[in-house]
Each structure stands twice: as C-alpha cells, then as structure tokens.
Amino acid sequence: MEFLDFQTFSTADNDTIEDNILPEPVQRLALSVASTKHRDVNAEDIPLPSILKSKAKNNSSAPNEHAGGLHQKMEEYVNLSIKELGKTEGEHAPSSISPFGSSTSSSMDINKIVNEANGMGPTDLILSKKLSNVLNNFNLNNYQSALKLRNALKLLENLQNTGLSLDRESLITPDYVGTLSRKNLRNDLETELLKEHIIVLEEFRPIVRRIKRLSTSIENIRDVSESILPNPSINENDTETTFLKDIDKIRAQMDQLKLKKELLLAIKDKFTIDQVEDDIIQNSPVDERFFEVVEKVELIKDNASCLFSLPDSSAGTALLTRLNDTTQTINRKIYNHLLDFLYSYDNGQNSEQLPLFQKSLAYLSNDLTYFNEFLKRVTKERSKLILDEFLSQFDLNVKDKRPIVLNAHDPIRYVGDVLASVHALIANEADFVRTLFDFTNSENGMADLNNEFLQGLDVKLLNEIVKSLANSCRIRIEQVVRFEESCIINFEIIQLLKLYKLMFVKKQIKATNPLVVNLGTLHTVAHEKIVEYFVKLLKGSAETAESSDQSDLLPPTWLSDYVSQVVEFLEVYEKSLSNVDDDNDDEEIEKEKTTLEEIVAKIVEYPFEDFLAKQLQSAFPSAKKHEETQLAFLTMQLNCFDLIKTRLQIFSTSIFSKTEKCQRVLQNINNKLTISIEQMRELQTKFLFEKTGLGMYNNLLNMIFPIDQVKDELDYNMYFSLNDNGLMALPTIRSNVHDKLNEYLPQALTDVQENLLFKLASPTIASEISEYCFSKLSHFYCIFRRVLNHINPDNEDEVGTILNFSEDEFNMLVGIED
Incomplete structure (x- = not known):
C-alpha cells in the first residue's frame, strides 16, 4: 500500500517542495452549490482555489508571484466549472461502465467529478483530486483490476468497524494533526498486518513440526538412496534382489512392531485406567459414573489372572498390587458413603437414593472386613437408638407422654405396655431395616453374586439390633412376676408373654434371639410362681387341717378353698386353650400340652390323690381297726372326692381331654370316688346283716x-x-x-x-x-x-x-x- 504525505494533497504547481518544509495553511473557503437552472453564477461570486495542476513552475524565492498565479488559476477553474454546469448530461455519454456504477472513460473527465463535488468542503475537494487521479490512471477495462479496486474500497469501508477506529476527518486535514494521524495510521496498519502474518505462521506451525519430525527419516531414506543409486559397480539384478529382501525383512519387522504396538495399546486400554477415571475414584462422589469405573476395575482384576501365565509374572504381580490398592480406596470410600447415607436417611433425607445404597452395599460385601465393620456400626447405632427410646418411656421427666411406670399398680397392664412398647420398636426397626437391607426383589446383579451374605441380611440385622432390648425388658417384667402372688395374674402375664412371643416371631425375630429366650424364661418363672402359689396354699391348708373340727365328716374348709382356687384357675386356663388351634406349630402345641400336664399333675393330681389321702389317714388313724372309724373315714373320703369330682367335671371335655395323662388324672379321681362308694356299700351292708x-x-x-x-x-x-x-x-x-x-x-x-x-x-x-x-x-x-x-x-x-x-x-x- 502506498502511504501518502501531506504534500501529495498540496495545490502548489511546484513538485519539488521537500518533505520537511510545511506549506502555509490555506484559508478555508465556503462554497455553495449552485444550479444553473435557478440562477446565473459569475466567477466573482465563487472564490474557489483552482485544483487544476498548472504547468508553470513555482519559484520558491518569489512568494508574491506564486500567490498571484494561484489566484488566477482559481478564477480560471471557476469559469470552466460554470461553463460545464450549463451543459447537458447527454453531451457526456459514458464510454465504459466502472465498477462503481458511474459513467467513465479511459481518461475520466475531471469536470464531472468537480460538478458532483460542489457540495463538498475544502478538505473533501483536496481528497477528490487525488481520487480523481487514481481513477483516471487506473485501468478499469480488466475485470481483475476492477475487482481488486472494489475489494480495496470495501476494505477501507469495513475498517470503520474494526479496532483501528479511523478518523477520516483527521486523516485528510492538511494541518499537523492530520500528519500525525496519517503516521499513526501507518503504524496501526503495520501492526495489524503483523498480527495477520503471525496467525498465518501459527497455522503453519503443526506442518513445520511434522516436517521436522519426519525430516530425520527422510534424510535417512535419501542417504540410503544416494548410497545405492549412484554406485555403478554393483550388479543391478543382485542389488535389486538383495534390497528387495531387505525391504521385505524390514517391512516384516515393521508389521511386527505395528502388531506389538496395537497389542500393547489394547493391553493398556484393558488393564489400566486413565487419569479421569482415577480422579473419579479419588474425588468424585459415589454415583453411577463412579460405579462404571468400579466395574472397569473389577473387570481388569478378573482379567489380570492371565498375566500370571507369562514366563515373567512380575507384571501381573505389580498390576494386582496396584489394583488391590485401588480396591481398598474404593471400599473405604463406599464404606464412608454408606455411613453418610445412613445418617442422612435417618434424618429423612436421600430417600430417593436407595437403589444406589443397595448397590454400594452389595459391592462392599466383596470385602468382608469393611462389610462386617459396617454391619457392626449399623447394629451399634441402631441398638443404642431403640434402647434410648425404650428407656425414655420410663422417664418421669418426659412431659409429652405418660410414662409406663405409672401403670405399675396394675401388673397386667404394666407388662402389656412394656411388651407393646418393645413390639412397636421392633415393628419400626423392621420397616427401617427391610427398606435398606432387603435384597429379595433386588435387580442388582451384584446381589445375586453375593447371595450368601445379602439374602436374609435384613433379618440378621434386625435380630442383632433388638438384642439390646432383651435385658431391659426382662428386668422390668421379672420384677412384676416375682413379686406377684396371684396365680390368675401370673397366668395372664404368661398369656401376654406367649402372645408377644408369637408376634415377635412373626416380625422375624428368631427363637434363639435373647429377647425371645428371655420371654420363655419369664414364662417359666411365671409358671413356677403359679405352682408355688398352690404349694403354699396346700401347706397352709395342712396347718389349718390339724386344728379344724372334723366331727361333721364334711370336706374340710381348706379343701373347699383349694378346690375353688383350682377351679378359678382352670377356668382362666380353659379360655386360653380355646385360642390354640390346629394352625399352630406342632412343636408349640406339644409344648403347650406338656405345660398343661405339668400343671394338672402339680395342682390336681398330687393334692387330691396323695396329699388328701395323707390328711385323711392322719385324721382317722384307726380306720383299719375299727369299723365305726372306718365308716367315718369312708364318709369323709366320699364327701371329699364327690366335691372334687363335682367341681372338676366341667373341665372333662376341655382341659382333661387334651392329653391322656390329664384324662387319667380325672379318671383316677372318679375311681377313688367309685371305690369309696363300693367300700361304703359293703360296710353298710355288713352293718345291716349284723343288726338283723x-x-x-x-x-x-x-x-x-x-x-x-x-x-x-x-x-x-x-x-x-x-x-x-x-x-x-x-x-x-x-x-x-x-x-x-x-x-x-x-x-x-x-x-x-x-x-x-x-x-x-x-x-x-x-x-x-x-x-x-x-x-x-x-x-x-x-x-x-x-x-x-x-x-x-x-x-x-x-x-x-x-x-x-x-x-x-x-x-x-x-x-x-x-
């Protein structure tokens, strides 16, 4: 591009003015555009300077002459312009079409440009002169030249929207500011040009780098070719054969190297994880993307066994060592994630991430150390939680609910409230554990692989958690049972224990769990208290029987009281037997029958067959020697067994029909009565025969x-x-x-x-x-x-x-x- 000086726009005729000589400023003249259709214009009315280049030479030593010649030229130019304004447009038909859409010829008429610029200022007129020279001297007949000019003009127009921020007015001013603007324009254009060159060079940088990388191989090939081709002493056929073999050998080696490279790349992809995957393991949260990387690590670990078949197993050992370290990191991260999830889930959060939790737990089951540690942690935390909740119900300082201990005056209600509280805790804990640790219907493939550890995990955890309630529950119920004297209340407590034991078992609490075992122990204690109650009653009866009057030969008072207590107890027991049906477990039914036989033997058979017989014999010691005493003995025995039979007969189809042993006890009582009646008949018959x-x-x-x-x-x-x-x-x-x-x-x-x-x-x-x-x-x-x-x-x-x-x-x- 040609950079123009201020002197280029000078109106002086002398072209030899040096660059370092600044011209004197010219007074700016205001021109008005006049039209010949409205008024005539004289030369004196338009004092414009002439922009036509004079052929006369200016003398720098005669400034006055130079000023006078300029004024004369300006007058001539104005006259010519006024004449041209009177001509019609048809007189100046275009000879060719310029790329700007205006009429022009090979040497464009400058007068038309002047006419079009009548509305311009002085600086615009100076620029129009230069533009007229460019257009007059430019060859527009060639399409390429016209296109080049058009593009250049468009470029100048587009520069207004670029970062150069051209100030056209300052650029074309003839003063010192214009000179500085044009010099700065040169620097800006050079800077932009350098930037464009740098961009182009940066695009060539990869190509140069590749050329440099291949240059060594190309030089080697060139050296080999120069060593081969110019040597005329070698036989052409031998040379060709030898080098073909070498080429084939090298090509085979190259193929082997390519194959090795592909194999090594495949092995690398198969047995390594990249930095992104390693960052996921180390820093990312446990999510689906994390488990995708974990699955890849497991796949690498499964495939690593083939490396041990190599002659050198160091690669397999090193890989497994690194994989084990990675696996430990993964397991530790999953372990911490499970603990965090458990805490947040307990607070009512992250309930939507249950599948991810089960997937994490299923994966953690591969590492029994972390897996067992997590289960112990869960058991410890949940056990403490439900134990605190259970004990809080006995706290008198709680204001929002009534403490259970306030019902201690009613033993049955108190025991029922304690057992109901334990059952509620078990039910809530069973729902919690089943939600998190039930893998029965899980779609997780890992759960199928570790079925041994995951199936039944919820039941196992539930049994471990509720163990913490065993001792606390046992202590509070045992206090009531051991200090309760009533056989009816103790039997009602036994019924509650049996009921809640069945309910606990239905909640999948195992029979070997300490909680259920303690209920069985309490059942035994209550049963012993019932037997102990009747034993104490018999001992007190024996003491009262010695001092009682038996002259009326009626059943003694202690026997009537004892039979009443037995009947009252058996009535309650009979109601409990109505709840035992064939749907119960055979083992439970057999156990119930054994308990019934034991109760009947201790509170019915022994008192009425052994203890009563001893009391009668002690009351009538000479019954075998004297018939009158024997008659009284038989009379009292008849009255006693008749009372016993009458009171117990109502249970013949219920309690005494459950087992053969119970039937035999009632049958023995009936036999005792029958034998006494026969003995009385024989004795009374003997008396009749003797009296007659x-x-x-x-x-x-x-x-x-x-x-x-x-x-x-x-x-x-x-x-x-x-x-x-x-x-x-x-x-x-x-x-x-x-x-x-x-x-x-x-x-x-x-x-x-x-x-x-x-x-x-x-x-x-x-x-x-x-x-x-x-x-x-x-x-x-x-x-x-x-x-x-x-x-x-x-x-x-x-x-x-x-x-x-x-x-x-x-x-x-x-x-x-x-």
Whole structure:
C-alpha cells in the first residue's frame, strides 16, 4: 500500500517542495452549490482555489508571484466549472461502465467529478483530486483490476468497524494533526498486518513440526538412496534382489512392531485406567459414573489372572498390587458413603437414593472386613437408638407422654405396655431395616453374586439390633412376676408373654434371639410362681387341717378353698386353650400340652390323690381297726372326692381331654370316688346283716354256693349239706335271727337313710348306697327263707314263724320295689 504525505494533497504547481518544509495553511473557503437552472453564477461570486495542476513552475524565492498565479488559476477553474454546469448530461455519454456504477472513460473527465463535488468542503475537494487521479490512471477495462479496486474500497469501508477506529476527518486535514494521524495510521496498519502474518505462521506451525519430525527419516531414506543409486559397480539384478529382501525383512519387522504396538495399546486400554477415571475414584462422589469405573476395575482384576501365565509374572504381580490398592480406596470410600447415607436417611433425607445404597452395599460385601465393620456400626447405632427410646418411656421427666411406670399398680397392664412398647420398636426397626437391607426383589446383579451374605441380611440385622432390648425388658417384667402372688395374674402375664412371643416371631425375630429366650424364661418363672402359689396354699391348708373340727365328716374348709382356687384357675386356663388351634406349630402345641400336664399333675393330681389321702389317714388313724372309724373315714373320703369330682367335671371335655395323662388324672379321681362308694356299700351292708342277725348265715350260705348265682330249684339242692351244721337248726336260727329281725327291720330304712343323708354331702350317693344295701338284704332274706323251706320241707310252718315276714312284706319294709 502506498502511504501518502501531506504534500501529495498540496495545490502548489511546484513538485519539488521537500518533505520537511510545511506549506502555509490555506484559508478555508465556503462554497455553495449552485444550479444553473435557478440562477446565473459569475466567477466573482465563487472564490474557489483552482485544483487544476498548472504547468508553470513555482519559484520558491518569489512568494508574491506564486500567490498571484494561484489566484488566477482559481478564477480560471471557476469559469470552466460554470461553463460545464450549463451543459447537458447527454453531451457526456459514458464510454465504459466502472465498477462503481458511474459513467467513465479511459481518461475520466475531471469536470464531472468537480460538478458532483460542489457540495463538498475544502478538505473533501483536496481528497477528490487525488481520487480523481487514481481513477483516471487506473485501468478499469480488466475485470481483475476492477475487482481488486472494489475489494480495496470495501476494505477501507469495513475498517470503520474494526479496532483501528479511523478518523477520516483527521486523516485528510492538511494541518499537523492530520500528519500525525496519517503516521499513526501507518503504524496501526503495520501492526495489524503483523498480527495477520503471525496467525498465518501459527497455522503453519503443526506442518513445520511434522516436517521436522519426519525430516530425520527422510534424510535417512535419501542417504540410503544416494548410497545405492549412484554406485555403478554393483550388479543391478543382485542389488535389486538383495534390497528387495531387505525391504521385505524390514517391512516384516515393521508389521511386527505395528502388531506389538496395537497389542500393547489394547493391553493398556484393558488393564489400566486413565487419569479421569482415577480422579473419579479419588474425588468424585459415589454415583453411577463412579460405579462404571468400579466395574472397569473389577473387570481388569478378573482379567489380570492371565498375566500370571507369562514366563515373567512380575507384571501381573505389580498390576494386582496396584489394583488391590485401588480396591481398598474404593471400599473405604463406599464404606464412608454408606455411613453418610445412613445418617442422612435417618434424618429423612436421600430417600430417593436407595437403589444406589443397595448397590454400594452389595459391592462392599466383596470385602468382608469393611462389610462386617459396617454391619457392626449399623447394629451399634441402631441398638443404642431403640434402647434410648425404650428407656425414655420410663422417664418421669418426659412431659409429652405418660410414662409406663405409672401403670405399675396394675401388673397386667404394666407388662402389656412394656411388651407393646418393645413390639412397636421392633415393628419400626423392621420397616427401617427391610427398606435398606432387603435384597429379595433386588435387580442388582451384584446381589445375586453375593447371595450368601445379602439374602436374609435384613433379618440378621434386625435380630442383632433388638438384642439390646432383651435385658431391659426382662428386668422390668421379672420384677412384676416375682413379686406377684396371684396365680390368675401370673397366668395372664404368661398369656401376654406367649402372645408377644408369637408376634415377635412373626416380625422375624428368631427363637434363639435373647429377647425371645428371655420371654420363655419369664414364662417359666411365671409358671413356677403359679405352682408355688398352690404349694403354699396346700401347706397352709395342712396347718389349718390339724386344728379344724372334723366331727361333721364334711370336706374340710381348706379343701373347699383349694378346690375353688383350682377351679378359678382352670377356668382362666380353659379360655386360653380355646385360642390354640390346629394352625399352630406342632412343636408349640406339644409344648403347650406338656405345660398343661405339668400343671394338672402339680395342682390336681398330687393334692387330691396323695396329699388328701395323707390328711385323711392322719385324721382317722384307726380306720383299719375299727369299723365305726372306718365308716367315718369312708364318709369323709366320699364327701371329699364327690366335691372334687363335682367341681372338676366341667373341665372333662376341655382341659382333661387334651392329653391322656390329664384324662387319667380325672379318671383316677372318679375311681377313688367309685371305690369309696363300693367300700361304703359293703360296710353298710355288713352293718345291716349284723343288726338283723343274718350276717353269720349270709357268710355260711355264700361259702356253700354264692347267693347271687342261685337261679332255679336245682341250685337250692346245693344247700342240703347244711342240715349237718348245728347253726342251721331251726331253734338256733330262731334264737339268733327272729328277735333281732323283728326289732330292727321296721326301723332299718329310717335308720340307714338318716345316718347316710346326714353325713354324706351327696343325696344321690346316699340313696344309691341305701338302695344297694337293702337290695342285698332283701335278696338274701328271700333266698335264705327258700333254702330253709327246701331243706326242711316238713317244717315250713315253723320256718314261717321264725322268718315271719313274707317277701313282699320284707321288700315293703326296706323300701324295695319289685
């Protein structure tokens, strides 16, 4: 680009003015654009300087002449311009089309430019002169030249929007400021040009770098080619063969090196992680992207085993060492992430990240050290949390809820509240643990691989956590059980323990858990307290029995009280048995039956069979020696067992029907009663026979042939041998039987019934015994009379006087109906 000086725009005719001589400033003239269509213009009216270049030479030594010549030229220029303004546009038809869309010729008419610039200022006129010279001297016939000029002008126009910030007015001013602006414009343009050159050179930098990198190889190839081609002494065929082989050998080596390079790159990609992945392991949070890197590390670890098949296993050892360090870092980070998540989840946050938590836990199960440590940490924290919550319910300082300890006056409610509190804690903890640690329906593939450690993890954790409640719960319930004396309350506590034990088991608390074991222990303690209660009751009964009056032969007071307590307890126990159905576990049913048998044996069988028998024997020590004492003994025994049977009979289809042992206990009581009734019947029959005088003859006839087996007349023949016995003589019989029979028989029925009804508590048993005794007496009297008539056929009248009651009369007197 050509940079122009101020002198370029000078209006002087002398071209030899030096650059260091500044021209004198020219007074700026104001021109008005005049149109010939409106008014005529004279030369004097427009005092413009002439911009036409004069051919006359200016003399620097004659300034006055120079000033006069300039004024003359200006006048000439104005005259010419006024003349040109009067011409029409048709007289100056364009000879060619310029790229600016204006009419121009090979030598553009300067007068037209002047006419178009009539509205310009002085500085614009100076610039228009230079532009006119450029356009007049520029070849516009060539398309490339026209395009180049157009682009240059567009460039100048676009420079207004660039960082150069051109000030056109200052650039074209003829004063000193304009000179400085044009010099600065030169510097700015050179700076911009240098910047463009630097940009172009930077684009060539990669190409130069690559050329330099390949230059050594190219020089080697050139040296080899120069050493081969110019040597005319080598045979051309041998040279070609030799070098072809060398080329093939080198090419084969090159292929091997390429293959090794590809293999090493593949191994690198397969057995290493890049810096980004390492940064993810070290610094990024545990998320899906983190586990993608973890999966890659696990894949590398699985594939690293093939490196040990190499002759040198150092690479595999080094890789595994580094992988183990990376794995430790990953496990430690996951361990910390799980602890953070557990804390935040406990506060109600991060509930949407449960799948990521389970995935992290499943991965951590590969490292049993961190895995077990995390489970211990969870167990410790959760155990402390639920224990504090449980103990807070016994704190009297809590204001927002009623403490459980305030219900201690009601043992059943207190124990129920304690167990209900424990169950609520277990239920809440089961929901918490099941939400986080249940992998039953997990879609995580890692959970399937570590099924041994993850399946049932929620149940395992739940059992470990609730262990902390075992001792606290046991202490508070055991205090109530051990100080409670009522068997009914203790049994209700047993029912609560059984109920909540079943509820705990349904919440997946194992039977071996200390919490459930302690409930079983408390069940045993309460059961022992029940048995102990009845044992104490029997001991107190024994002490009162020694000082009690037993002359009425009724059941003793202690027995009535004891039976009432037993019946009350069995009624409560019967209600509990109605809740046991076939759906329960067989083992639980067997255990319940064993407990029932133990209770029946200790509170029913032993007191009523052993203890009562000892009390009766101590009350009637001479019962075996004296029949009257024996009668009283049997009377009291009948009354006792009748009372026991009557009160326990209502449980025959419930409690005593559950097991064979319980049935046998009730059957033994019934047998004791039956035996006592039989003994009483035999004893009362014996007394009747003795009071009527028929006892000796009853024994005598039964010795010959049993009375009960006499059926027809032939049976009476068995008694003919009695004729030789002196006791069977009619006078002897009269003296032994007649008076006693006639004296006692009319009052026998009244005497027996009054004694039995007065002493026996059961009228049914008394009536049964009375009927039996008189039936025996009537049957013997009839048989005895027939025998006497049969063996003494000639003395039937005498027999009738001795046994003066007919059979019907005798039956009527003793109250026997046919």
